[in-house]
Amino acid sequence: MNQLYNEGLKEAFNNENTFTPAAEMVYYDSILALPSNTPRNIFTARFFKARVYLKLGEEQKSIEIMLDLLNNTPGMPDLLKNDIQKNLAIAYLRLGERTNCISNHSGGSCIFPIQGKGIYVDPTYSQKGIELYKELLRQDPDDLESRWLLNVAYMTIGEYPGQVPAEQLIPGLDTDTSSIKVRAFKDMAGPLKLNTSKNMAGGSIVEDFNNDGYLDIVTSCWGLGVGMHFFRNNSDGTFTDMSEQSGLDKMKGGLNIMQADYNNDGFVDILVLRGAWLAKFGNQPNSLLRNNGDGTFTDVTIESGLLSFHPTQAGTWADFNNDGWLDLFIGNETISPEHPNPSELYINNQDGTFTNVSPKSGYEQEGFMKGVTSGDYNNDGWPDIFISMLDGRKMLLKNKGIKSKIPQFEDVTHEAGLDLQPTFTFPTWFWDYNNDGWPDIFVCGYDFHGSLAKVVAAEALNKPTGNSSKMYLYRNNRDGTFTDVTIEAGLGHPVFAMGANFGDIDNDGWPDMYLGTGNPDYRSLIPNKMFKNIGGKRFVDVTSSARVGNLQKGHGVAFADINNDGNQDIFIEMGGAFPGDAYYNSLYVNPGQENNNWVSISLEGSITNRSAIGAHIGVTFTEEGKKRTVYRDVNSGGSFGASPFRKEIGIGKATVIDELIIKWPTSGTVQVFKNIKPCQFLRIKENSDQVEKMDLKMLNFNDPKITRNMIDCAPVKF
16 A cells, blocks of 8 residues: 555645645645546545635634545554554644634644743644654654654643653753843734734735834735735834725735835835745736825836746845945746756836846846845945856856946855855845944755654754754955854854844843744744844854744844834735635743843935845944944845844943944945934934934833923833
8 A cells, every 4th residue: 555655645745736725725636536547546536625714714624634534544554554644644733733822822822842822722623633642752762853843732722841751751841041041022013903914935024114103014915815905004003904994914925025115215114025935937017106295006017127027025125336226136936957046137217117137237047946035245335136046056146347338247145255155045044243444244054854843842852963964154354355253152053043133132142043934834833032132252042041932934034123112023915825824923022131221313315225125224332341343234134024124223221322324335435423312213314414312202012192302321121
């Protein structure tokens, strides 16, 4: 019977990875409806139909089929029985999640380690899963995947670690591995009505779309049945869902979204990226949505010249030819030579339209591009491009300046020392993690074999994690080369991030990061991760104490001070690849960490692009007798999730900013302001000698009736 099963497996598996779940169901029903059929075909079709029910979120139907197959298939080989038991066990865990985390959702739902309000009210399905995992581990004590999921199941019912059998316990899952702790964030998405629907995988933008000084939130969903959401910040501690009024609810299928003021009219616009992962079925158009300035958006994709048909979720806005208008680089996904999808470089024509000049730029590459970011790595005034790929390559493109107004790029990956580890990678960004004034590179690996539960179990047990990808941190050597400092920075761990971004959670001036994890496999039940930067030298995992380790699939991430209290919060688009893996988004509100001081700076270009993308900010201050400078570039952060262009900069215990320096890329203007009071929201225009204070209220999300004017450093917590 093993042979019969395996013969039918290949065709069924190919269909499972080609069709949508609804199409898969039609396919397997058609097999079962054949007038003459074989036991092999019937068995295989029913097994895969059970898996489709799981993808659709109909766990009970999936469970019924798998129980019937187990109980009414005489002579079933052990290998096949084991496979069905694993699928049945995860179906029970998923049904437990639906009954508790989704139907009875709270801010503590599915937050790892599961504690307090996250513990299930109804333990029934976790208990059923536990019995199956115990049986699977009796059959194979070295089954690390089942061991991880068993420990998680015990957590959901409040019996970890005490009730976990000693030989199957993974100790220490309920605390951070480091002695460094942070104060717990609180998920306020529910009370603020920011999770009015469950989304599948998608992007997120936190930005001020109506220019009132308060940050709004936009999300997308790659499922064709769910449109984008637009949550307007009412500046009183509440949000209003303006999805329908804005017209964004009609925009479907966007896996990633990015903002930019492409037409320099003062209102931030949105680019929607589509088709990623879908190979030849991913030839879907992206969308450019113009912000009309009245709360609505208009699709201008065709008239702007951006209409093309390639699978992608990776792009970056920058003024690559330094003419004061934002250009666009899109990294497309080429999986096979039969279906090429070259990268695209669109130059802004300064009239609302773009021209694809990739063939004339010295670079037009094909590859499985999953992350794209731009930054001036060599500080020569021309923005460069870094590309993260899922075919084992990384690529650094040096901008050499313009030829006939077209930027010219050169592949300098080898010279920069970035081609030494041929691994699959996904999210990426430029950042100055050590505050030396030179952009460094972070990129997260995404090389896995099967579910991720096995890898995180091995990591927790200090066992080998095989060939699974790690995180990678490349320090800029200031001479055109980079050094891999991953291990010495404490980041040599497998994380499997999809959406990710960086910010400063404690205002100490050192950028931290938050990574949304997962893959489409339901057994990849692993927590999102937060890493705190310790003095620009190393990073420590503070996920557990921060209470941000959501077990659901994490995608678009944004860091932003959404309630204007001086502390950066984190918004993340949650949800997986299938309808049954849809989940509520989270807004992790920062309670404040060290009472450090800060400044928030909004820049407005006049010669430089209006969004000021590419502008460099240096904040110099004296803290405890030592002179320090914190550097930030204006951009949206990571390659999957978009933070606001408003730069929120921590200055530690300093009580005055000695010097604020702004370098504008197009004009070359350098502005210097001295003796700036911290804990303010400031607006600075290019070529102006004035610093404008923005009078913004601090919002109380716990009680919207209470708002306050900004107060002296350090900010008082509500």
